[in-house]
Amino acid sequence: MSEQITGAQSLIKSLEAAGAENIFGIPGGAILPAYDPLMDSTAIRHILVRHEQGAGHAAQGYAAATGKVGVCMATSGPGATNLVTPLADAHMDSVPMVAVTGQVGASMIGTDAFQEADIRGITMPITKHNFLVTDPAEIPRTVAEAFYLASTGRPGPVLVDVAKSALQAMTSFRWPTELNLPGYRPVTRPHSKQIREAAKLILEARRPVLYVGGGTIRAGAARELRVLAEFTGMPVVTTLMARGAFPDSHPQHLGMPGMHGTVAAVAGLQRSDLIISLGARFDDRVTGNLDSFAPGAKVIHADIDPAEIGKNRLADVPIVGDCREVISDLLVALKGESDAGHTGDYEAWVEFLAGIKKRYPLGYDQPADGSLSPQYVIERLGKIAGPEAIYTSGVGQHQMWAAHFVSYENPNTWINSGGLGTMGFSVPAAMGAKVGCPDRTVWSIDGDGCFQMTNQELATCAINDIPIKVAVINNESLGMVRQWQTLFYNERYSNTDLHSKRIPDFVKLAEAYGCVGLACDSPADVDATITKAMEINDAPVVVDFRVHRDAMVWPMVAAGTSNDDIKYARDMAPRFDDTEDDWEVNP
Numbered sequence: 001m002s003e004q005i006t007g008a009q010s011l012i013k014s015l016e017a018a019g020a021e022n023i024f025g026i027p028g029g030a031i032l033p034a035y036d037p038l039m040d041s042t043a044i045r046h047i048l049v050r051h052e053q054g055a056g057h058a059a060q061g062y063a064a065a066t067g068k069v070g071v072c073m074a075t076s077g078p079g080a081t082n083l084v085t086p087l088a089d090a091h092m093d094s095v096p097m098v099a100v101t102g103q104v105g106a107s108m109i110g111t112d113a114f115q116e117a118d119i120r121g122i123t124m125p126i127t128k129h130n131f132l133v134t135d136p137a138e139i140p141r142t143v144a145e146a147f148y149l150a151s152t153g154r155p156g157p158v159l160v161d162v163a164k165s166a167l168q169a170m171t172s173f174r175w176p177t178e179l180n181l182p183g184y185r186p187v188t189r190p191h192s193k194q195i196r197e198a199a200k201l202i203l204e205a206r207r208p209v210l211y212v213g214g215g216t217i218r219a220g221a222a223r224e225l226r227v228l229a230e231f232t233g234m235p236v237v238t239t240l241m242a243r244g245a246f247p248d249s250h251p252q253h254l255g256m257p258g259m260h261g262t263v264a265a266v267a268g269l270q271r272s273d274l275i276i277s278l279g280a281r282f283d284d285r286v287t288g289n290l291d292s293f294a295p296g297a298k299v300i301h302a303d304i305d306p307a308e309i310g311k312n313r314l315a316d317v318p319i320v321g322d323c324r325e326v327i328s329d330l331l332v333a334l335k336g337e338s339d340a341g342h343t344g345d346y347e348a349w350v351e352f353l354a355g356i357k358k359r360y361p362l363g364y365d366q367p368a369d370g371s372l373s374p375q376y377v378i379e380r381l382g383k384i385a386g387p388e389a390i391y392t393s394g395v396g397q398h399q400m401w402a403a404h405f406v407s408y409e410n411p412n413t414w415i416n417s418g419g420l421g422t423m424g425f426s427v428p429a430a431m432g433a434k435v436g437c438p439d440r441t442v443w444s445i446d447g448d449g450c451f452q453m454t455n456q457e458l459a460t461c462a463i464n465d466i467p468i469k470v471a472v473i474n475n476e477s478l479g480m481v482r483q484w485q486t487l488f489y490n491e492r493y494s495n496t497d498l499h500s501k502r503i504p505d506f507v508k509l510a511e512a513y514g515c516v517g518l519a520c521d522s523p524a525d526v527d528a529t530i531t532k533a534m535e536i537n538d539a540p541v542v543v544d545f546r547v548h549r550d551a552m553v554w555p556m557v558a559a560g561t562s563n564d565d566i567k568y569a570r571d572m573a574p575r576f577d578d579t580e581d582d583w584e585v586n587p
């Protein structure tokens with residue numbers, strides 16, 4: 001008979017066998033049996049966070065930076081429900097993550113027992129899959145399946161809810177050698193016929209655009225993407241989730257499309273005759289009003305998740321497959337065509353877009369009163385910390401500026417909450433990224449509103465030697481909401497003033513948490529302050545950048561309107577139709 005151990009021991013052995021090295025969590029009654037053997041694990045480092053939401057976002061940051069599965073742990077009831085936001089976030093942004101929660105004892109389930117919540121039911125629509133384990137013998141197989149499901153196909157969060165009775169019961173441990181998941185067979189190899197069709201459309205097109213989404217990053221396809229782009233000469237746009245998938249410094253790069261996209265990226269998609277979507281999902285923040293989005297474009301839609309294809313926009317050539325394999329196969333097909341003398345002709349189009357890019361570069365005004373511009377702070381931060389650093393952000397204006405004004409040259413260096421738009425994401429995500437990549441500089445670029453949602457994880461960082469750096473872009477308001485009030489609500493600023501240049505004192509707050517606190521309110525001090533923060537590596541650093549409050553994010557396509565109505569700045573519409581003759585090349 002094989003050795004008898006507790007279900008809790010089996011859970012820890014299973015997590016070790018699955019390759020978990022770092023777990024972010026908080027113990028409590030139902031999960032407590034698991035925390036006992038966890039103490040003896042030499043393979044797993046458990047990081048005690050201050051709020052389960054922080055554990056979830058840290059697991060996301062870890063996963064996004066390393067490409068490995070991020071793991072978090074919580075007790076039943078409120079511990080588990082505090083994971084709901086990160087699970088929903090990871091689901092929207094396809095982050096590979098496993099959440100382990102304790103559940104009340106099997107015989108108590110359904111009795112409204114103390115700290116009972118039906119977390120399986122609650123998270124059903126926001127997880128890739130979830131399990132409730134009541135039989136201890138099922139623990140190893142369930143953990144193995146959870147890691148497999150989280151990391152294969154379209155990555156996503158998987159929840160494993162384990163009844164306390166299963167953790168306490170005796171069982172034997174056997175790690176499965178193979179998994180049997182009927183109905184789960186993600187297609188990774190694209191169909192060769194679809195690749196041929198796609199290659200044909202690419203050669204016929206005169207105004208193609210590579211529309212690159214976060215799937216390209218999750219698939220580790222940045223290198224292949226660059227080869228494909230350079231081989232064909234096609235222009236590239238990278239969505240908010242894909243910043244870093246293609247170098248910002250590359251001349252073919254038009255930048256980020258969408259609501260706050262560059263004029264060149266928006267015009268590129270809007271006027272395109274062929275959109276090659278790679279791991280993107282035609283999100284409403286990219287398309288604007290769907291009916292008027294890219295009216296003349298055919299679509300090649302490549303995605304590992306067949307449910308994405310045709311969801312928002314009809315695909316002329318659907319390709320189900322892993323982005324890296326799709327790109328590699330497309331390249332082989334196009335090289336074959338090129339050897340036979342068939343290449344695309346995009347010269348007029350590339351020239352047209354280069355003109356737009358030159359005419360409408362990203363920019364911002366310096367405040368007339370000499371106060372600090374948020375864009376300037378972020379731009380300098382990107383320059384000084386450089387393209388090897390990892391940047392996380394919260395949600396709001398600072399997020400859009402961080403997406404624009406840091407130059408991303410490498411994949412997995414920009415980590416943000418794209419789909420769900422979760423304020424409070426930045427600090428814990430930075431913590432997770434730093435745990436995953438301890439030798440890299442990790443900057444959390446955060447808003448003063450977002451920062452006040454999860455900054456308690458600074459204590460976790462200080463105590464556990466996780467020296468992240470935080471730039472609080474303190475405009476003393478919920479800036480993005482205030483921007484909408486300025487533009488669409490007659491400057492009636494209902495409940496967006498945070499008074500955060502007065503309360504709290506972020507420098508003192510940082511110091512109270514065992515971090516170094518710095519402040520900066522003058523353009524002349526920005527470089528020196530960032531340099532000083534860069535030199536501190538034995539403690540987390542928080543810099544309170546006290547910026548001008550009226551800066552706005554431009555360009556902007558107002559919600560629900562057409563991308564054709566993009567504004568370059570307030571009341572300033574760019575004209576990308578006036579050179580129509582230059583790009584209207586008949587196919």
Ligand SMILES: Cc1ncc(C[n+]2csc(CCOP(=O)(O)OP(=O)(O)O)c2C)c(N)n1
Pocket residue numbers: 394395396397398399421422423424446447448449450451473475477478479480481
């Ligand atoms: C949890 C959550 N609550 C509310 C919102 C709505 N929201 C989006 S941006 C924003 C303002 C963010 O303010 P701040 O962190 O100061 O960033 P800023 O826009 O000023 O850069 C709000 C309230 C949200 N995205 N997430």
